[in-house]
Amino acid sequence: MTTIRCTVMQTPSPDTLEVLRDVVITIDESGTITAIDDGDAGIAVDRDLGSSVVVVPGLIDAHIHAPQWPQLGTGLDLPLEQWLFDNTFPLEAKLTDPAFAAVVWPDMVDTLLRHGTTTAVYYATISVETTTMLAAVCAELGQRAFVGRVGMDHPDGTPEWYRDASAVAGVDASMASIEQISQLGSPLVRPIVTPRFAPACTDALLEGLGELARSTSTISQTHCSESDWEHGYAFERFGRSDTEALDGFGLIADHSVLAHGDHLGDADFELITRRGAGVAHCPLSNAYFANAVFPARRALDAGVRLGLGTDVAGGARPGVLSQCGDAVTMSRMLDEGVDARVEPSERGVTGSRISITEAFWMATLGGADLLGVPCGLLEVGRQFDAVAVDLDAGTSGLRRWEGVDDDARTFEKIVRLAGPTDIAEVWVRGNTVIS
Known part of the structure; x- marks a missing residue:
């Protein structure tokens, strides 16, 4: 099992932005997500990605x-x-x-x-x-x-x-x-x-x-x-x-x-x-x-x-x-x-x-x-295919401004502006393939 503490932004439906703030994602040996818990639940984590990183589905x-x-x-x-x-x-x-x-x-x-x-x-x-x-x-x-x-x-x-x-x-x-x-x-x-x-x-x-x-x-x-x-x-x-x-x-x-x-x-x-x-x-x-x-x-x-x-x-x-x-x-x-x-x-x-x-x-x-593949959303039962975007990478036009950018604006900036220099890590089936 692997546990990752992070904030997730994703779209469970075409018209819905879901933000899972400070959660712990548990991933088994097959790369399947087995649990998503609140970060305050006291679960020991293997990785804490910090507040500057947003994880989105692969x-x-x-x-x-x-x-x-x-x-x-x-x-x-x-x-x-x-x-x-x-x-x-x-x-x-x-x-x-x-x-x-x-x-x-x-x-x-x-x-x-x-x-x-x-x-x-x-x-x-x-x-x-x-x-x-x-x-x-x-x-x-x-x-x-x-x-x-x-x-x-x-x-x-x-x-x-x-x-x-x-x-x-x-x-x-x-x-x-x-x-x-x-x-x-x-x-x-x-x-x-x-x-x-x-x-x-x-x-x-x-x-x-x-x-x-x-x-x-x-x-x-x-x-x-x-x-x-x-x-x-x-x-x-x-x-x-x-x-x-x-x-x-x-x-x-x-x-x-x-x-x-x-x-x-x-x-x-x-x-x-x-x-x-x-x-x-x-x-x-x-x-x-x-x-x-x-x-x-x-x-x-x-x-x-x-x-x-x-x-x-x-x-x-x-x-x-x-x-x-x-x-x-x-x-x-x-x-x-x-x-x-x-x-x-x-x-x-x-x-x-x-x-x-x-x-x-x-x-x-x-x-x-x-x-027909079990990815595209970070939820229990699906594979952990994911991308970590560092909002503080500072090498592109992607910026999050305190007091200006709410979740919706931050998400839009990620989608419109993020590129390889902002991508800190990529996982497929629970395995890190880019870091």
Whole structure:
């Protein structure tokens, strides 16, 4: 057993900020929280984090492309389909080289942990070997992760030099990836079935991966209605929405992760909710590639499972906290509109705003619910995935001013301003992974 005395800030529901001031958290050998007691209860503690530190639940990045890590911050001036062929596919092909992957994967995972990303949902490469290497690095460095070998075989939607040889080969490779990741025996790392998106996959591959997910009880992830191009492509090819087509292939099920979803309609939300799937909202990336703002408010009100994603490298920042602020900003722009030439009453989509509390909930408990993992909130029975933020680190704009900042203001400052220099410690499954 380990006991930690600290103050906790967290969001047990989208509209609730909970502050547990000066409590003692007891964590067992499996990393599970067994008790949360008042700090005055006289319980002996192993660690006292002091009054300047606030502990928040570990952050969940529900959508990230691991082989795009070396291009982070570049190439964002191109349309999505051109960006993929000119920049992304060539780089991803390089990450099928184990020697290069051995350099990139540890750098990425360590950096994300330093940003407080305790759980990540990865698209890897088409290579079984380097996908398994990524899973092994996550296990070694202590990050909770879902790691997916990317399936892609369509001759029009992929380059000849970076695709599966056939649908059968793609399904077989994904099966091998599931087996190899499972054989690692890590309690933190799980495989995830990953067709890239409809334009990159033949019907046979989509159907085969849907069946693979069902038969192996493995959750799936893919992109869905991200942009005008992808959304329109589904109607042209399948005669129905991206959501309906993916559902027909068995790729929308309990805990399926649909990235972006900016162009989803009410019927799509209803289908996603009925299946128990959800959306990884990537607000910064959407500003570059989606041609629209994701209607987070409407999705929340519809009961859609929601997490936040960086979409590295479509999103140019690696931390999930910054995505919380971006999500709020984008919702305000959708609510109020952006073209001053349009009358205010007609300029925006009124009622689209979300709060910083709702955004943080997506980044923690919302993401945990989307994935079906026992973290995202510091409560008895859940795993102790947590981030300690030092309010007195003094190396960023994060400050707490006595007599000015109450709990709500302090929480908002943490979410909007905290970065690696303010993060004093990170735990996953009760183990310190960054200190």
